[in-house]
Amino acid sequence: MRALPCALLALLSTAAGAASITTIPDEAVTQAIALRDAALKDKQAYEILESLTTEIGPRLAGSENDQKARDWAVARFKALGFDKVWSEPVTYPKWVRRSESAALVSPFAQKLAVTALGYSPGTPKGGITAPLVMFNSLDALKAARPEDVKGKIVFVSARMQAHKDGHDYGIGSPIRSRGPAIAAELGAAAFVLRSAGTDSHRLPHTGVTSWKPDGKRIPAAAVSNPDADLIEQALRRGQPVQLKLQLDCGMDGEYTGANVIADITGSEKPDEVVILGGHLDSWDLGTGAIDDGAGVAIGMSVGAMIGRLPQAPKRTIRVVAFANEEAGLYGGKAYAAAHKHEVAQHILGSESDFGSDRIWRLQASVKPEALPAIDRMMQVLAPLGVERGMGRGNGGPDLSPIHAEGMAALSLTNDGTRYFDYHHTADDTLDKVDPEQLAQNVAVYVTWAYMAAQADGDFGSAPGAFKQAEE
Ligand SMILES: [Zn+2]
Incomplete structure (x- = not known):
């Protein structure tokens, strides 16, 4: 102007x-x-x-x-x-990641590139193996019937495109931050999303998810874009797709860190x-x-x-x-x-x-x-x-x-x-x-x-x- x-x-x-x-x-x-x-x-x-x-x-x-x-x-x-340089305390719940893995069990065995989402609980030892149910948007997941989701691994897959102002993060970010809590309320066993990212590499994108204070929490993770493509293609063939998810991560008390502040x-x-x-x-x-x-x-x-x-x-x-x-x-x-x-x-x-x-x-x-x-x-x-x-x-x-x-x-x-x-x-x-x-x-x-x-x-x-x- x-x-x-x-x-x-x-x-x-x-x-x-x-x-x-x-x-x-x-x-x-x-x-x-x-x-x-x-x-x-x-x-x-x-x-x-x-x-x-x-x-x-x-x-x-x-x-x-x-x-x-x-x-x-x-x-x-x-x-x-x-x-002048000083610190001011910042207190928050601490989350830790120890290990993570996922694999297709059927229609064939294939390791997937996966990463746990911040604030995700871990899976039981030995992981969760369950059939996958896919949704192509957060709205589609919200509209799901509990009987279609119960005991399954919810998979939400929406591809982000690259833009100068990055506006497609407005698609990926809400799926990651709100999807797991919605799936948990519907009775899902776990939640997996197509990474909120624009690349075509087998590198999953992590990021935080959020829960209602007293709401149900389920293991939640992101798979890389090529892995999400593979899952979609397998589902399109009409065969049941089973996934095994193993996450060792979770909350670890409260931590007090700090903002570091400095003045000229x-x-x-x-x-x-x-x-x-x-x-x-x-x-x-x-x-x-x-x-x-x-x-x-x-x-x-x-x-x-x-x-x-x-x-x-x-x-x-x-x-x-x-x-x-x-x-x-x-x-x-x-x-x-x-x-x-x-x-x-x-x-x-x-x-x-x-x-x-x-x-x-x-x-x-x-x-x-x-x-x-x-x-x-x-x-x-x-x-x-x-x-x-x-x-x-x-x-x-x-x-x-x-x-x-x-x-x-x-x-x-x-x-x-x-x-x-x-x-x-x-x-x-x-x-x-x-x-x-x-x-x-x-x-x-x-x-x-x-x-x-x-x-x-x-x-x-x-x-x-x-x-x-x-x-
Ligand atoms: Zn940042």
């Missing part, structure tokens, strides 16, 4: 007084351009990500590596020049913060490079770049390495609960959690008087290939809870065409990160974050500010 039409600007000026319009001083724009161009040549984010994925590796929430990753984050933040303290308005970050936890199959080591590396690198400027930013730049996003936004919710009383001081925020391929779109939830400042940001971001989207900005997963409390927020959309090839699989590794595109991400984040820190005026953060837009 271009600048606000003059008529609207005039209206805003007369209605609320010209002083209420948020602007970016010219010298801040010049500095942002210099930061943007420097970021494109900077290799620090990649180096941080290489360190996290090599020295720590997978970071399943509550695992031994969870603690190691937090220690790593504290040390990194300090080494990068953040002047502002020089003029230290209590006002511009916030960014990523989640430090990852699934355990790969090394969590795209999900979400990249987000952590981008945030750390942006803070470090701004921190190295001769003049500290006016407002504080805060970077959060969030705890346990994967099992249900535990870190983001804990941050919002701990900081909602200071939501008005959270000037603007956005988390990176959609890989690190090129950012192509910015969407903003800000007050109307701040739109000229967003337009100014867009002018500096346009050469990076970022266009303005007219949807809302929710700040990304872990900042959505504090956005819901009233923080102004941006959503920066990466090119998600290949994201769901790797997401939550053993293939989420460093080689999938393109250093050049990662640098473009850092350039985008450093631009808006610096301009927000220097803005004259705010973006509309206030308790309950964006409630209407949510509804």
Whole structure:
């Protein structure tokens, strides 16, 4: 979008007084351009990500590596020049994966590539062997009669296609998160889904499922796309298909981890913060490079770049390495609960959690008087290939809870065409990160974050500010 039409600007000026319009001083724009161009040549984010994925590796929430990753984050933040680094506790139920396997028993014996879903209970020792009943959508499963499902393994198969904005995750994700509980209520023995992913490799995609507090729980897992194809083809021949599922996994008490938080303290308005970050936890199959080591590396690198400027930013730049996003936004919710009383001081925020391929779109939830400042940001971001989207900005997963409390927020959309090839699989590794595109991400984040820190005026953060837009 271009600048606000003059008529609207005039209206805003007369209605609320010209002083209420948020602007970016010219010298801040010049500095942002210099930061943007420097970021494109900077290799620090990649180096941080290489360190996290090599020295720590997978970071399943509550695992031994969870603690190691937090220690790593504290040390990194300090080494990068953040002047305040601290942790805030985040408590959640801990889930562990020990082993998993599945095989077709009939019409012929064939091992399947399978992975348990987070929060799945294990099978009895020796596994579950049962006939399969297939549904091609969550709605079809909801409409099933209990007598068609009872004692069977429910299989839900819906293929996701790759899209730039990743919107087919809206098909796969609800099947994974809600399907098992629905199948359990219908009396199924176990639940298997076609992986919520777009690849054609025998690498299943894990991810969390959710249960009603006192509802029935059954073993739940995902098979790879080629295995799902095979099962479908076998079923199409009208022969009974039997599957054996063996999962050793389950709940293991409660765990208290932490959000690791770091500030580059502002020089003029230290209590006002511009916030960014990523989640430090990852699934355990790969090394969590795209999900979400990249987000952590981008945030750390942006803070470090701004921190190295001769003049500290006016407002504080805060970077959060969030705890346990994967099992249900535990870190983001804990941050919002701990900081909602200071939501008005959270000037603007956005988390990176959609890989690190090129950012192509910015969407903003800000007050109307701040739109000229967003337009100014867009002018500096346009050469990076970022266009303005007219949807809302929710700040990304872990900042959505504090956005819901009233923080102004941006959503920066990466090119998600290949994201769901790797997401939550053993293939989420460093080689999938393109250093050049990662640098473009850092350039985008450093631009808006610096301009927000220097803005004259705010973006509309206030308790309950964006409630209407949510509804
Ligand atoms: Zn993520």
